Amino acid sequence: MRLLTHNMLSSNIKGVTNGFPLGIVVEKVIEKPVEMNPDFLKNMFAKIEWKALVDASRSMGYAELPDQVDSSMLDSVEFLQRFHHALLELHLEEGALVCPETGRKFPVNKGIPNMLLHEDEV
Amino acid sequence: MASRPEVQAPPEIFYNDVEARKYTSSSRIIEIQAKLSERALELLALPDDGVPRLLLDIGCGSGLSGETLSENGHTWIGLDISPSMLDIALEREAEGDLLLSDMGQGLGLRPGVIDGAISISAVQWLCNADKSSHEPRLRLKAFFGSLYKCLARGARAVFQVYPESIAQRELILGSAMRAGFAGGVVVDFPHSSKSRKEYLVLTCGPPSVSTAVPKGKGEDGESSSEDSSGDEDNQTVSISDRHRPKKKQKLNRRGKGREWVMRKKDQMRRKGNVVPPDTKYTARKRKARF
Numbered sequence: 001m002r003l004l005t006h007n008m009l010s011s012n013i014k015g016v017t018n019g020f021p022l023g024i025v026v027e028k029v030i031e032k033p034v035e036m037n038p039d040f041l042k043n044m045f046a047k048i049e050w051k052a053l054v055d056a057s058r059s060m061g062y063a064e065l066p067d068q069v070d071s072s073m074l075d076s077v078e079f080l081q082r083f084h085h086a087l088l089e090l091h092l093e094e095g096a097l098v099c100p101e102t103g104r105k106f107p108v109n110k111g112i113p114n115m116l117l118h119e120d121e122v
Numbered sequence: 123m124a125s126r127p128e129v130q131a132p133p134e135i136f137y138n139d140v141e142a143r144k145y146t147s148s149s150r151i152i153e154i155q156a157k158l159s160e161r162a163l164e165l166l167a168l169p170d171d172g173v174p175r176l177l178l179d180i181g182c183g184s185g186l187s188g189e190t191l192s193e194n195g196h197t198w199i200g201l202d203i204s205p206s207m208l209d210i211a212l213e214r215e216a217e218g219d220l221l222l223s224d225m226g227q228g229l230g231l232r233p234g235v236i237d238g239a240i241s242i243s244a245v246q247w248l249c250n251a252d253k254s255s256h257e258p259r260l261r262l263k264a265f266f267g268s269l270y271k272c273l274a275r276g277a278r279a280v281f282q283v284y285p286e287s288i289a290q291r292e293l294i295l296g297s298a299m300r301a302g303f304a305g306g307v308v309v310d311f312p313h314s315s316k317s318r319k320e321y322l323v324l325t326c327g328p329p330s331v332s333t334a335v336p337k338g339k340g341e342d343g344e345s346s347s348e349d350s351s352g353d354e355d356n357q358t359v360s361i362s363d364r365h366r367p368k369k370k371q372k373l374n375r376r377g378k379g380r381e382w383v384m385r386k387k388d389q390m391r392r393k394g395n396v397v398p399p400d401t402k403y404t405a406r407k408r409k410a411r412f
Binding site: 002040043044047111114115117 | 173174199208209220221222234236253264272
């Protein structure tokens, strides 16, 4: 699972009002290089919750992202590369996602988070 | 006739390792899925500016539909309830991210982030109550409600569905409308029993010009003007002829003629069948060689 997906996911357990961002328990992280597409990054930038991305990338062991950003930084190639690496190249292979309110763990196996809810959580 | 998979078992059980394996080994299934997803992507009508979008593939299964999305340069997130199918997707090295999730429990996604959603042959599963806790109406409501929230304003969702009955189609469409979607059903090849495909085209947000439902393929808009009254007379004669003993049948009619063949070929084309192209040889008589 890439951090792009992590940035979109929130916990939808019944009664949880703010299920974002999900915490990350890291067991194994892998990197898969992919080609950078500046257009896509610029399109996504507006939709990304920056703080969540920074926190998530730090918990995955990548601390190159700046704390504060604005859209003017998108012109810098260096920044785009870091953004691209954090968003699309870091994969959480094994571990878990944790609901921020209830602490419920969603296990991640082979890169696939199990978001299935129990019957009493729907 | 094979019965519908929906009535055999719940999706996470029906799509076991054996069934999932079919999706890598059968070139026919792969071809059909690719065609369906291509058409769904076309109906999604994303702006043609070359910018890759973030799309959602609901019921992505083994990632066949996602492959089409990747080929068109988009980034996607796929979700499915069957672990076996997702394993196959991993094997096929699907480029999107995969989630093991039940669409009837609602999608846990942040509001307004997704640029479009497609789903190939999946939504009709929601109409089944596979567990005692399942209530199709509530599951459809949870699904469409959460989908409406996570789609960006003006984004579209295209679902290819196989509804079992008219009531089922109404149920799905009704739930979508109640969630706030505008749109309707597009039917491709409505005259054919095999190629007939239904797509639910939904638009997020209030009705506008962009929410107009596109036209289906192979739809017969104009009434067939070729059916002149003279032809109809001929047809009735030939049908009454058929019931006569062979010897007494009138043999004075000289074949069916080019016009008839062209009409039949047109008919078959409208049904979506594969028909050889029209050439100067079409319906020409063979030489008497003997």
